[in-house]
Amino acid sequence: MxxxxxxxxxxxxxxxxxxxxxxxxxxxxxxxxxxxxxxxxxxxxxxxxxxxxxxxxxxxxxxxxxxxxxxxxxxxxxxxxxxxxxxxxxxxxxxxxxxxxxxxxxxxxxxxxxxxxxxxxxxxxxxxxxxxxxxxxxxxxxxxxxxxxxxxxxxxxxxxxxxxxxxxxxxEDRFVFFKWAERLNGTTDEGTISSQSSRRQVHAMRDVCDLLVIGGGTVREDRPTLDARLVNGKAPDILILSRNKDFDRAIPLFDVPDRKVYIEDNLERIQEYKNIMIEGGSAMYTLTRGVVDYYLCYIAPSLGGNESIKFSNDKFTFLNVDKESEDIIVWMKRIENNG
Amino acid sequence: MxxxxxxxxxxxxxxxxxxxxxxxxxxxxxxxxxxxxxxxxxxxxxxxxxxxxxxxxxxxxxxxxxxxxxxxxxxxxxxxxxxxxxxxxxxxxxxxxxxxxxxxxxxxxxxxxxxxxxxxxxxxxxxxxxxxxxxxxxxxxxxxxxxxxxxxxxxxxxxxxxxxxxxxxxxEDRFVFFKWAERLNGTTDEGTISSQSSRRQVHAMRDVCDLLVIGGGTVREDRPTLDARLVNGKAPDILILSRNKDFDRAIPLFDVPDRKVYIEDNLERIQEYKNIMIEGGSAMYTLTRGVVDYYLCYIAPSLGGNESIKFSNDKFTFLNVDKESEDIIVWMKRIENNG
Missing domain, CATH: 3.40.140.10 (Cytidine Deaminase, domain 2)
Structure with a gap:
């Protein structure tokens, strides 16, 4: 060294x-x-x-x-x-x-x-x-x-x-990052994946984001709150990316004060915001691929699950790799022109 | 800090x-x-x-x-x-x-x-x-x-x-480690995954291993040499784990001088060796899980492929996480008694 x-x-x-x-x-x-x-x-x-x-x-x-x-x-x-x-x-x-x-x-x-x-x-x-x-x-x-x-x-x-x-x-205009959590074998489904410490960090990011983009499927299945409660932070506005605009309004995210929730089938809304986090799995990866600047992945030390990101031939550069408490935390960017 | x-x-x-x-x-x-x-x-x-x-x-x-x-x-x-x-x-x-x-x-x-x-x-x-x-x-x-x-x-x-x-x-007796390479989404199939630098490191490990354990399927499909040519090193002995002992002897690994090749349906052979590397994917992970001390995973900055390690509920501790040239290199151990 x-x-x-x-x-x-x-x-x-x-x-x-x-x-x-x-x-x-x-x-x-x-x-x-x-x-x-x-x-x-x-x-x-x-x-x-x-x-x-x-x-x-x-x-x-x-x-x-x-x-x-x-x-x-x-x-x-x-x-x-x-x-x-x-x-x-x-x-x-x-x-x-x-x-x-x-x-x-x-x-x-x-x-x-x-x-x-x-x-x-x-x-x-x-x-x-x-x-x-x-x-x-x-x-x-x-x-x-x-x-x-x-x-x-x-x-x-x-x-x-x-x-x-x-x-x-x-x-310049806005920063968009896509965050996901996966197990060691790449899976993103079946319940909580990352550690409490990693989830607290994500809540701290939500606290300073002004828009959080999420898929309609996740909202229906997980019925999330999508706030920053683990750090007592503010909840960002939400864009639910979905063609079907019919959601059960009892889902907790609709009940957070001082928050706008948009349900839209495209990403035009992000133009009104500056610091935007997208959370999701394979479907959201594909839908948002054109607007993302950086990717953030939490890799948990476990196996299990079934679904992972299915998108062929994308390549990345790892910008920073860190191990914090239990998980590996990776910031990366997609390399352009990868055919 | x-x-x-x-x-x-x-x-x-x-x-x-x-x-x-x-x-x-x-x-x-x-x-x-x-x-x-x-x-x-x-x-x-x-x-x-x-x-x-x-x-x-x-x-x-x-x-x-x-x-x-x-x-x-x-x-x-x-x-x-x-x-x-x-x-x-x-x-x-x-x-x-x-x-x-x-x-x-x-x-x-x-x-x-x-x-x-x-x-x-x-x-x-x-x-x-x-x-x-x-x-x-x-x-x-x-x-x-x-x-x-x-x-x-x-x-x-x-x-x-x-x-x-x-x-x-x-x-004490022997050290056994399981090495695999995967993409960012966990996949282990479809051709070369890790960087030239990572593959050179694996060849250097083969050079000092005395036994390399590999699955019969991999031998039939990839027709590998399994030597240490990238570092001009010696080729380890090979244990092909397979019930079907019929292999095409034109597969290059059979043609490496000063090497023993065993084709066996169990792992008893490892008792004759001290420093043992297992290379494989999901099937080998399952078959060798009981004898492995440490796991070594190379994570490449790409997406694609289809197959990943399918084994539910195993948990690990990440012992060391490094980024060397392009890939992430993770040494870990499985946590015992994980139900």
Whole structure:
């Protein structure tokens, strides 16, 4: 194993992917802070919009590791962490290096600017994966360069761009991902498949989705609620993809407050939304194949079931593979032009 | 992400699993050397019997990182690396920490003793996952302790023991693993599934297996050679599990020199062997379920095919999940007593 800039960036990437689908309307970002001898001082990610950016979380961890000042651990608000770091850093970050999957933001939005913070802490080397093309937040590199910071761009750029794509798609028009759960032998039917931990993560994704697309068959058979109760989150609007519009209105999903439910035989409705999750099996895979940006698959450590996704000759690239508690979690994209 | 002893051991574990199935008759072992400030100096594994142990490979990487003495990079033989390290270390390892998934060996076998090397380099802290119960090589901890080295045992012990189980099983009686390749939707039929890189890894495993078990149906349909040509390795003996013993002897596997081929309707033959790989799909899964220690699955990023493993209600624990080139590689064990 080679311990180099790519290694530190890969740690930042791995941490960031754990929060993919959870940070909307913000991007998933990871950050690794490395000390002057190459020691890892902090590897953190952005968890949720409104919470600290990845750089702030990583600098917080690094500050605690370098100073043992536990006061900072209690601070949750980004502005408080910024303030504490700026008042107490005493130049300890001068020789550290910072690796971030996305160019640090240069604007004061819901949280203060990361580029400012990095510059004021005196960090002299910053390694960046993807450039920020969002006009409001961009120019972090310029701000850093003007403050005697060496900026190295395009570190694991392909991998960082793949992490960032969902965010860029929501800026452009919309991001659509297809989520399914299967057993080790590919089956998607016969009851609950993934672990409690995986299902909680899916509920957290529903909480930040604005539209959830589901098949009519699933609604009739499973009679689901399709809310985010496992994380006390909000329930997204629902598009039931079905030709037959006759549903038993006693099915719980119709009874969730502050939710719109559409029953339609096409996908035009998604144009009104930005962050869209599709849940389903083989039929939904086929029906939605043309609009999906990324696929998310939970693979459970079990056998059984009968039905799996029947669609020949599609090929994918695995973008990130993680094992969280019991299941394997795979983010992937379909490779175009596969005949 | 928490950067602690478990983190360094997890790096050693991750590296070691890449060589699981390739190190027989030796164990798969990983090692991480960490500098006095917590910087990672080397993460390496044992690759193949006769080649350097994980500790030697990791100390070699660390030495190069600390000294920039490129002479050591050209050394391949364990004894040469030992000699160079002992003659040139100048006390640079004094403040380093060494993490190894298995207690360092204390005997001079095909290679010199790792415990001796670690003690002579003056390393003061060693973190160990599994104890070595192999009588010939054991007592590394004692040797280290007698040389003013602090030894911390049982670091990620469960994970390290899972890595070591195949080795211990070969000492006890035999290790049997079932390998299959599937697509993302679980299918195992219709031609080549896994990547060239995965198939090369399987050939390297055949090279160190002493028996390969295969189903009669596969032999008749695929007419395979079942050798290790992709790595210029030796071909293992073959047990064809089949009631019907009538096979076309022009099938290439019968024509490989220095190989025994058994055609039998039961698994008793495995008792004559130590390191046994079973390759197959659903039928072989069912027939061999009672004798398998670990399962190894290659998941390819594609859809298609029709047949998958049909066996209800088996549950597994994923021991290691890796993404290598295109495929996902999963080592797992079946959980007993699953009704």
């Amino acid at each position: 080679v311990i180099d800039n790519n290694f530190y960036m890969s740690l930042a990437l791995r941490e960031a992917w754990k929060y993919q689908g959870l940070t909307y309307p913000n991007p998933a970002v990871g950050c690794c802070v490395v000390g002057e001898h190459g020691e890892i001082l902090g590897v953190e990610a952005h968890h949720k919009a409104g919470e600290p950016h990845a750089e702030v979380n990583a600098l917080k961890s690094a500050y605690y590791k370098l100073t043992n000042d536990s006061y900072i651990l209690a601070l949750k608000e980004s502005v408080d962490i910024h303030t504490h770091l700026l008042s107490n850093h005493n130049g300890i970050f001068k020789k550290t290096k910072l690796y971030t999957t996305l160019e640090p933001c240069s604007h004061y939005g819901k949280t203060p600017s990361c580029a400012n913070l990095i510059a004021e802490l005196g960090i002299e080397e910053v390694y960046i994966g993807s450039s920020d093309t969002n006009k409001i937040a961009a120019n972090g590199t310029l701000k850093l360069s003007m403050n005697n910071c060496m900026v190295y761009s395009d570190v694991l750029k392909t991998e960082c761009d793949a992490l960032l794509l969902p965010f860029n798609k929501t800026l | 928490v950067i602690d002893n478990n983190f360094y051991m997890s790096l050693a574990l991750r590296e070691a699993w890449k060589y699981q199935g390739l190190t027989y008759p030796n164990p798969a072992v990983g090692c991480c050397v960490v500098g006095e400030h917590g910087e990672i100096l080397g993460v390496e594994a044992h690759h193949k019997a006769g080649e350097p142990h994980a500790e030697v490979n990791a100390l070699k990487s660390a030495y190069y990182k600390l000294t920039n003495d490129s002479y050591i990079l050209a050394l391949k033989e364990s004894v040469d690396i030992h000699t160079h390290l002992l003659s040139n270390h100048n006390g640079i390892f004094k403040k380093t920490k060494l993490y190894t998934t298995l207690e360092p060996c204390s005997h001079y076998g095909k290679t010199p003793s790792c415990a001796n090397l670690i003690a002579e380099l003056g390393i003061e802290e060693v973190y160990i996952g599994s104890s070595d119960t192999n009588k010939i090589a054991a007592n590394g901890t004692l040797k280290l302790s007698m040389n003013n080295c602090m030894v911390y045992s049982d670091v990620l012990k469960t994970e390290c023991d899972a890595l070591l189980l195949p080795f211990n099983k070969t000492l």
